[in-house]
Every structure is written in C-alpha cells, then in structure tokens.
Amino acid sequence: MSDRKNVTAWLREHPPPGPFRPGFWRSPLRGPWLTSVFGLVLLFGIPIIAITGLVSYAAYDPHLPINDTTPEKGWLGFYLFDWPTHPAWLYRVTQGVHVVLGLALTSVLLAKLWSVIPKLFTWPPARSPAEAVERASLLLLVGGAVFEFATGILNIQLFYVFPFSFYPAHLYGAWIFLAAFVVHVAFKLPKMVRSLRSRSFLRELRTRLDATQPEPPDPDGLVPPSPAEPTMSRRGLLAFVGGASLITLGLSAGQTLDGPLRRTALLAPHGRDYGPGPNDFQVNKSATAMGVRLADTGPAWRLELAGPHPVRLSRAELLAMPLHTYALPIACVEGWSTEQLWTGVRLADLARLAGMAPGTAEVLVVSLQRGGSFRRASLSTGQVADPRSLLALRVNGTDLSLDHGYPARIIVPNAPGVHNTKWVRRLSFHPSAK
C-alpha cells in the first residue's frame, strides 16, 4: 500500500465529529433517484434562466457609452448584438421569464442542495488529486448557484446590501456558475438517467408514508447507511417542493401582467395594485427618493438639446411640436412590467431639431436627478430613429406625475426600464462611434 492510501484509509476511519460521520445524515428519502428528479427540473430550467439573463445583459446595449459599468468584461461579451426595438414586448417577456422562473426554481434548487448535503461533508475531503479537482468544481457550482440566486432575489427585493454593483457581479457569477454547470451536467448526465430509470415516478406518486423505503445503497453515499424511520413520503416531499415552487410562481407572475391578475403578485415589491388613475402604475424610484427638487421641475425647466444646433425648449414648446401616442411597456430588470399609453415628441424629431439625421445619431440622456446611478443612459441610433421612441410628456391622456418623470421622460420600445430615463434635463445627440 502506498503512503497516500495509508493516510486516506486512516483518515476515513477517523472522521471529525458531527456531519462528517457517516451516521449523521439519516433521512431515508435521500438517494440518487430523488436528487436526479430535482436535477432534471434544473437541467431544463437553468438554461432558460441563463439565456434570458444573458439576453438581458445584451439589452443593456453595453457597447454604448456609459451604459455598462462592467470593467474588463472582455470576451464575456462575445455574444452581444445590437439590441432591437422590435418587438416592443420582447424584453418584457425575456426579463419576466428570467425573474419569475428564477424565483419559482429557488425551492427546487434548495431541495437539490438538501438532497446532496452529505456529500459536502465527505471525509476525507479528497482521496486523489482528480477528486480534489472535482470537488473544487462542485464548490464553484454550489457557490455560483447560491450567489446567482441570492443576488438576484436581493436585487428584485431592492435590498442593495452587497458591497459591489449588482449587474457586473451577477454577470461574472453567471459565467462561473454556467461553466461549472456544463461540466457538472457532462459528468453526471449518465448517472442521472440511470437513477431516474431506477424507480417509476408514477409508482412513487402512489407510495404512501408507511410503504416508503430508502433507495438501495449508492456508491456516492447519498443514501444514509443507517436511515431513520421516514416521517414523510417521497411524494410528500415532491409535493412540498413542487407546491412551494408553484406558489412562488403564482405569487410573482402577476407582476408581468396588466389587469386584475397583477393583484396576485404578492411576492413582488412592485407588484401591487396602484389604483385606477392614469398615473397609478409602478414607480421604481420616486422623485423624493431620488432627491428630485420641485424647483428643478417647475416653469423654469428647459430641455437642453445638445448637438450641431444646440436648442433649449420649454415644456409648452415641446407640447406645440407634433405629438405621437403609443402603447409601450416599461419592463424593469426586476421582472415587473406594465404597458401604458404614452404621448410625447419623437426622439427622431428632436435629433433633427438638434441638427442630426436620425439613423446617424446616438443620444446621451441626462436627468435632472442629482445623484444615483440611473440618472444617465445612452440610446443607440436604432433606438433614436424608431418612430415610437418618445420623449414622453403625458401618459394615459394626462400629464406625467412627478414620480413618473414630469416634466419629461424617455420611452423606448423594447428597452430595459432603466434606460427610460425620468426627469430628463438634457439630450446630447452625437454621431455613433461605430
């Protein structure tokens, strides 16, 4: 026997106390079949969350000046493309799916982690260098999953508690998690298929508590060597996890729907019903919260157009220009969205007024809000040129309320909510850098 084997054997016989002891984990429900059921759900769900999430990053048009705060993203942005303005509802759907599915699968993720928890305490931690590499990759997988779900959930609850900026961190985390996920799936897929075939799902759904038996012992040690008496059937556990998932889905999906179903979005901070008035829809950040001063939005307010022909316009002058009305959604990165009827001046008309041909002009939008990261955004040439892109002055037939961006705000079809800048002070038209 080599020294390494000696050491390994000695270590195995002398585990530290507590969770490292084989007899510590006793749930008779743990086993490869159960883990594989949760794994199968995540195998289909995670790629959808991942793709819609990466799409969301593309929708930020990070190649435009100032939109992106991700330093050194380098080749992580290899897939980026010019985000279109058609169809207007696309980002509403992709981001709604990203957030709502992420919430709904949180309970499945937790159940999956619970089902493999004994493996976290395998002793000795690694028996060979290859095993050490495998376990390190699991650390990235579990750490990445927990990080992505936790930062996502905290962000949509508006708990900005992390000491870093959300979306670069969520993006880096996503790539680390996805790399580990792909490796994990590649290694575990055959085992998952075998485990799923080892029991009949339908029979499991018919098996009551008193007939619940542990799965046969498995080489990975998921099945406890000394199982306790079951206190819950496997179908009970599946119903519990599936039920939690469906309840989360049911209580959050409403945030993406207009109409009475919005009231079902009890889990969404912006999901609640705001009342029947024309300005009674979600407010992401109120004027008070953003330190918008009433004096800045009063009669002295002027819109500054910067470009070859700088212009200053009062609100009355803007209202005297050709006005256009479109039903367009606001779709927030937090997953909520709502369609409203906006009236305002075309960005294309404002570009012309400032001396630039739409189709050649990008615009930097600056709010009169004094602090905070959402006070500026860049819009692409395609966004400026789209006839439905507005500097909105009115909503649903009445003036914008202060919280919705009075005196004027941006509304661009299919743009993430955060690019629909409120309380606009200046539009700087400039030629596209491309």
Ligand SMILES: Nc1nc2c(c(=O)[nH]1)N[C@H]1C(S)=C(S)[C@@H](COP(=O)(O)O)O[C@H]1N2
């Ligand atoms: N100046 C400014 N504009 C802003 C924001 C902001 O904080 N400041 N929030 C943005 C975000 S994140 C969203 S989702 C939309 C929400 O618009 P609403 O509050 O009118 O619903 O406004 C955007 N415009």
Ligand SMILES: [Mo]
């Ligand atoms: Mo937002």
